[in-house]
Amino acid sequence: MTQTAIDNLAHEDRIFEPPADLAAHANVKADEYERAAADRLGFWAEKAQLLTWETPFTEVLDWSDPPFAKWFVGGRLNVAYNCVDRHVENGLGDKVAFHFVGEPGDTRDLTYAQLKDEVSKAANALTELGVRAGDRVAIYLPMIPEAVIAMLACARLGAPHTVVFGGFSSDALASRVEDCSAKVVITADGGYRRGAPSALKPAVDAALEKLGDASPVEHVVVVRRTGQDTAIVEGRDRWWDDVVDTASPEHTPEAFDSEHPLYVMYTSGTTGKPKGILHTTGGYLTQCAYTFQAVFDHKRDTDVYWCTADIGWVTGHSYIVYGPTAMAATQVLYEGTPDTPHKGRWWEIIADKGVTLFYTAPTAIRTFMKWGREIPAKYDLSSLRILGSVGEPINPEAYVWYRTHIGGDRTPVVDTWWQTETGAHMMSPLPGVTAAKPGSAMAALPGIAVDVVDDTGKSVANGEGGYLVITEPWPSMLRTIWGDDERYKDTYWARFPGVYFAGDGAKRDEDGAIWILGRVDDVMNVSGHRLSTSEIESALVSHPAVAEAAVVGATDETTGQAVVAFVILRESAGEGGDDLVAELRSHVAKEIGPIAKPRQIMVVPDLPKTRSGKIMRRLLRDVAENREVGDATTLADSSVMDLITAGLRKPSSGE
Ligand code: PRX
Numbered sequence: 001m002t003q004t005a006i007d008n009l010a011h012e013d014r015i016f017e018p019p020a021d022l023a024a025h026a027n028v029k030a031d032e033y034e035r036a037a038a039d040r041l042g043f044w045a046e047k048a049q050l051l052t053w054e055t056p057f058t059e060v061l062d063w064s065d066p067p068f069a070k071w072f073v074g075g076r077l078n079v080a081y082n083c084v085d086r087h088v089e090n091g092l093g094d095k096v097a098f099h100f101v102g103e104p105g106d107t108r109d110l111t112y113a114q115l116k117d118e119v120s121k122a123a124n125a126l127t128e129l130g131v132r133a134g135d136r137v138a139i140y141l142p143m144i145p146e147a148v149i150a151m152l153a154c155a156r157l158g159a160p161h162t163v164v165f166g167g168f169s170s171d172a173l174a175s176r177v178e179d180c181s182a183k184v185v186i187t188a189d190g191g192y193r194r195g196a197p198s199a200l201k202p203a204v205d206a207a208l209e210k211l212g213d214a215s216p217v218e219h220v221v222v223v224r225r226t227g228q229d230t231a232i233v234e235g236r237d238r239w240w241d242d243v244v245d246t247a248s249p250e251h252t253p254e255a256f257d258s259e260h261p262l263y264v265m266y267t268s269g270t271t272g273k274p275k276g277i278l279h280t281t282g283g284y285l286t287q288c289a290y291t292f293q294a295v296f297d298h299k300r301d302t303d304v305y306w307c308t309a310d311i312g313w314v315t316g317h318s319y320i321v322y323g324p325t326a327m328a329a330t331q332v333l334y335e336g337t338p339d340t341p342h343k344g345r346w347w348e349i350i351a352d353k354g355v356t357l358f359y360t361a362p363t364a365i366r367t368f369m370k371w372g373r374e375i376p377a378k379y380d381l382s383s384l385r386i387l388g389s390v391g392e393p394i395n396p397e398a399y400v401w402y403r404t405h406i407g408g409d410r411t412p413v414v415d416t417w418w419q420t421e422t423g424a425h426m427m428s429p430l431p432g433v434t435a436a437k438p439g440s441a442m443a444a445l446p447g448i449a450v451d452v453v454d455d456t457g458k459s460v461a462n463g464e465g466g467y468l469v470i471t472e473p474w475p476s477m478l479r480t481i482w483g484d485d486e487r488y489k490d491t492y493w494a495r496f497p498g499v500y501f502a503g504d505g506a507k508r509d510e511d512g513a514i515w516i517l518g519r520v521d522d523v524m525n526v527s528g529h530r531l532s533t534s535e536i537e538s539a540l541v542s543h544p545a546v547a548e549a550a551v552v553g554a555t556d557e558t559t560g561q562a563v564v565a566f567v568i569l570r571e572s573a574g575e576g577g578d579d580l581v582a583e584l585r586s587h588v589a590k591e592i593g594p595i596a597k598p599r600q601i602m603v604v605p606d607l608p609k610t611r612s613g614k615i616m617r618r619l620l621r622d623v624a625e626n627r628e629v630g631d632a633t634t635l636a637d638s639s640v641m642d643l644i645t646a647g648l649r650k651p652s653s654g655e
Pocket of ligand 1: 391392393415419420502504516525
């Protein structure tokens with residue numbers, strides 16, 4: 001039997017106890033759960049003291065107008081001061097904030113003192129360009145230090161940022177810039193991906209051209225990263241070098257109300273239009289800081305932390321830019337892909353920088369499993385002491401492989417469940433406290449109240465499944481959907497009145513541990529990234545050859561789920577062939593971004609619909625996953641599925 005086969009045996013029954021030395025010195029001990037349960041608000045008031053407040057708050061939570069929460073009422077603080085300046089004042093100016101590693105191999109260490117200067121200069125430059133507290137700034141950058149600097153500069157000015165993932169298309173950028181009326185866009189000429197410079201600025205130009213006279217953008221600031229030829233629009237566009245590098249490093253941070261907007265992060269929902277999730281200041285930073293030091297057991301003087309998420313996702317916000325810097329962490333920031341220039345790049349960086357805390361996604365772990373354990377085995381990974389997982393359910397095989405082959409069978413794995421909307425970790429084992437089961441996020445963190453309920457909202461018993469809900473407000477909760485309070489109420493607070501519905505299914509096992517089963521709505525999770533079925537369907541039907549489209553998420557060995565599309569062509573498009581399918585896949589990538597590209601597109605004569613016209617995705621999922629098609633009796637026309645499956649014996653699919 002191979003080692004992998006042995007590893008894979010029966011891990012669902014395995015339980016990993018916290019290592020004794022870690023438990024003895026853990027930041028958070030078992031009693032924290034009880035203390036938090038006995039006085040939840042008192043507990044969060046205590047955790048808020050991890051921050052420095054210019055004006056203390058007078059009330060912990062105002063929940064008089066649910067679901068609109070106000071945390072740490074009356075308190076005032078500056079986020080950038082908390083993440084940067086105060087560390088310099090406390091004598092940590094020479095501590096490295098970021099070990100930046102560029103994909104081509106260039107490196108740059110940035111100390112907290114240098115970060116303070118850079119953030120101050122950027123804040124002065126943005127002020128010079130007319131940015132004031134409350135104005136929105138869009139950030140569309142690769143994983144370079146300027147991304148962190150730009151975000152912290154916005155926070156310093158009280159100008160909410162909206163970071164758009166660099167892999168999103170110009171259309172996706174345009175809709176986000178428009179939705180939040182961004183006054184300034186910060187971008188770069190390009191970044192390095194897969195061994196080559198990849199341009200970014202042309203997408204900004206295309207987005208602003210698309211918005212035309214309606215564009216709210218007054219200026220575009222361009223970081224020079226790759227040096228590639230870049231068109232500059234006179235008057236509108238400014239080089240970062242010209243405006244930031246020449247600005248003064250002196251800047252006095254102003255304190256803002258605890259509920260001042262910090263950022264808007266767009267995420268996919270069940271409709272075609274992405275939702276702008278609004279996070280605010282005091283509660284958000286409190287929970288990011290607390291969970292960072294609780295879940296990763298962060299020790300300021302010895303740990304080196306690396307989160308591989310892109311800054312364009314919420315994980316990059318809460319667990320690169322805000323939580324870790326609030327706790328004065330030393331981090332690695334890596335620009336590129338894990339296989340450039342070789343498949344051991346990440347492990348090489350861990351060995352080189354002595355990374356102790358490592359945070360990545362199951363999809364990456366499954367990719368490394370495919371590449372083989374010989375690759376990480378070539379590197380000294382003995383500095384690692386805690387591994388984290390985020391973004392999707394981690395299958396027990398991947399969990400055990402991660403712990404064994406990356407963590408040397410020593411390191412706890414913290415499986416952190418949370419969402420763009422929750423802002424920070426909500427469920428996770430605590431590495432010094434919780435005996436962890438591979439594949440389970442275990443339990444709510446101290447101060448957080450979750451439940452698994454049935455259709456009627458009643459708690460399920462151990463051993464049963466249901467819907468995951470959050471039953472009490474929490475500090476880093478979203479405050480609303482940007483510009484759409486009604487959608488906020490309907491999406492999260494209407495399914496089970498009075499509690500937050502996360503959109504995930506979950507199971508409580510015989511011991512009461514919680515297992516996340518994945519989304520129960522029309523949201524897919526591809527490589528830990530959220531995509532909505534209807535967003536991709538709208539992209540498909542915007543192509544002239546497509547009459548109708550239905551999209552489902554099918555199980556995929558590497559990416560968790562993969563996008564599979566069924567399309568009905570217009571008569572004018574003929575039968576469709578491989579060329580058209582390839583064109584449709586590229587069309588989706590152009591409309592949304594390469595991550596949304598369907599793995600497979602099937603041309604079908606009809607779609608399965610109920611009598612009320614709702615597409616029965618369950619049946620399409622059966623087809624996409626090569627299963628026998630389930631009960632189709634509620635279809636308006638029950639022969640449709642026969643037609644689809646018959647036609648697919650000769651499938652046209654993508655690569
Ligand atoms: O389905 C859950 C899954 O990712 C969703 C949230 O996606 P997003 O807002 O993009 O945030 C990702 C990073 C926090 C959730 O509704 N999810 C996230 N973490 C886990 C998870 N599913 C299972 N286990 C997790 N640890």
